[in-house]
Amino acid sequence: MSWQIRQAVLSDFKWLVRVDSLAENDHGRRRQIARAISKSECWVACDADDLAAPVGYGCLDKSFFGEWFVPLVVVSNAHRRCGIGRKIVAHLEHCSSAKKIFTSTNMSNTPMRELLSQLGYQSSGVVENLDPGDPELIFMKILEE
Numbered sequence: 001m002s003w004q005i006r007q008a009v010l011s012d013f014k015w016l017v018r019v020d021s022l023a024e025n026d027h028g029r030r031r032q033i034a035r036a037i038s039k040s041e042c043w044v045a046c047d048a049d050d051l052a053a054p055v056g057y058g059c060l061d062k063s064f065f066g067e068w069f070v071p072l073v074v075v076s077n078a079h080r081r082c083g084i085g086r087k088i089v090a091h092l093e094h095c096s097s098a099k100k101i102f103t104s105t106n107m108s109n110t111p112m113r114e115l116l117s118q119l120g121y122q123s124s125g126v127v128e129n130l131d132p133g134d135p136e137l138i139f140m141k142i143l144e145e
């Protein structure tokens, strides 16, 4: 399959809530997705043959001390391990037009940590006490100019 990344539009919301199992029961997460779409801070991954049905999404903003930051990357369970997450993050890097970009994930999140390591992210600190017993790891990547 060929995956394409495009900016999210309002009609994608219902798909992203399905893609992201957490969003089903979490109002806060749904609000976060809706806000990111409305602020043009959300991108979706679709099969090139079905551009109306996203299978993953990623967000990009400047919420981290004014730096470019990827707060969310989610791929549907059914489409994981096909390179979509990597493609979304690489696209967000490109969209940021920044010299450096940050993201974070829980220590327990091996898939995301491996993905970031593969894309050349380096460790940039730890925040304790967000999720009990599961520190938030900050990562940073220097981007080509």
Ligand SMILES: CC(C)(COP(=O)(O)OP(=O)(O)OC[C@H]1O[C@@H](n2cnc3c(N)ncnc32)[C@H](O)[C@@H]1OP(=O)(O)O)[C@@H](O)C(=O)NCCC(=O)NCCS
Pocket: 071, 072, 073, 074, 075, 076, 079, 080, 081, 082, 083, 084, 085, 086, 087, 104, 105, 109, 110, 111, 112, 114, 115, 116, 118
């Ligand atoms: C993290 C996540 C976005 C990865 O998406 P994905 O499309 O499955 O990732 P990719 O297929 O692009 O994988 C890229 C690399 O990440 C690593 N990786 C991905 N899933 C992995 C897993 N389950 N175990 C170990 N490494 C994994 C591998 O190094 C992989 O490269 P490889 O397949 O060539 O070995 C996905 O697992 C997800 O949506 N998780 C739930 C939401 C989440 O935790 N998001 C991150 C924090 S916001």
